[in-house]
Amino acid sequence: MKKAFLFNFDVDKQNNQIKVERSFNAPIDLVWAAWTDAQILDQWWAPQPWVAKTKSMDFREGGHWLYAMVGPENEEHWARVDYIKIVPEKFFSGYDGFGDADGNLNPTLPRNKWENSFVEQGQQTTVNILLMFDTLDDLETIISMGFKEGFEAGLKNLDRYIASQFYLRKQNKPNNRARVSTYLNFPGNTEDAFLFYKSVFKTEFINGIRRFDDIPADPNQPPMAESVKKMVLHVELPILGGHILMGTDAPKEFGMTVSKGNNIYINLEPESREEAKRLFDELSADGSIQMPLQDMFWGAYYGSFTDKFGISWMIHFQNKE
Structure with missing residues (x-):
């Protein structure tokens, strides 16, 4: 039985700090990716009905993340995170501040330092977050802006993202025969x-259409909205020459957005781990890696990236059980 999510939020006014402790029902590699991959961050970072929109991200020591919180009336509030120290799958720190679309910081608004530590406990991961402010006024300004409520709502988006987007990948291929597919994301x-x-290619779905309410119920998560339950979690359709078209809905109720660049991927499923690494290394050269090639909890060796020509790819080798 899964443990309940841990969520501790402590405001330490004496030391101008906020301490947050939060657990997730996912291994550390997936939780780390969710905090360090721009495309995944855009799916959960903002509290609904707001959405996060990344303009640029360079996740390395000395790099930065420039993003906006976009409201229901398309109003934009820009922020910039400057990364200080990164220890893969263990820790990263950075300075977070408000600014404009060009990354210029606003000196009249608070800037604070984040330190995020990741601890794996079996199939759960706990993230310990420390926010440090220069003054008590800065801390109280952030609290008055609704930081706790907004951050907690964003973390619930991440719970849903993990439950939906990764659940379908636990379904193994029947064999390791090489396969190429195209993966499509739709807004509903x-x-x-x-x-x-299906009507054009006159073929049949492989194993039917899987829907979001096929996900096993988890008492630790909020009830799924009725508008989401019948949306498509995963579908596969053979088209021509053995090519498979795959697809999923990206519900706005989960804080997800479909945009140019994350709506279509070429998905390669090679026959060996070695070939997966070769394809990943060569295709991603001079491109932008979204998720490093690594072993995933659903039994796959998986990574994703955008190549130097702007084309998005997934590499997925399913390990034999």
Whole structure:
């Protein structure tokens, strides 16, 4: 039985600090990726109905993340995180501050230092977060802006993201035969699109259409919205020459957004781990890595990136059980 999510939020006014402790029902590699991959951060970082929009991200010591919180009326509030220290899958720190779309900081608003530590405990991961402020006024300004409520809402988005986006990948291929597929993300009309493709190619879905309410219920998570339950979690359709078209809905209720660049991937499933690494290394050269190639908890050796020409790829080798 899964343990309840840990969530401790402590305001230490004497030392101008906020301490947050939060657990997730996922191994450390997935939780680390969710905090350090711009495409995943955009899916959960903002509290609904706001969404996060990354302009640029260079996750390395000395690099920075420039992003906006976009409101329901398309108003934008920009922020910049400057990374200080990174220890992969263990720790990263950085300075976070408000600014503009060009990354210029606003000196009239608080800037604070984040220190995030990641601790794996079996199939759960705990993230310990320390926010340090220069003055008590800065801390109280952030609290008055609704930081606790907004941050907690964003973390719940991440719970849903883990439950939905990674659940489908636990379903293993029946063999390790090489396969190429195209993976499509839709804002809620996946079923309409795939019924259309099915009528054109005159083929049948592989194992039918999997929906979000097929995910096993988890008492630690908020109830799933009725509007989401019948959306498509995963569908596969053979088209021509053995090529597979795959798809999923990206519900706005989970804080997800579909945009140019994250709506289509070429998904390569090679026959060996060695070939997976070769393809990843060579195709990603001079490109932008979104998730480093690594062993995942659903039994796959997996990574994703955008190549130097702007094309998005997934590499997925399913280990034999």
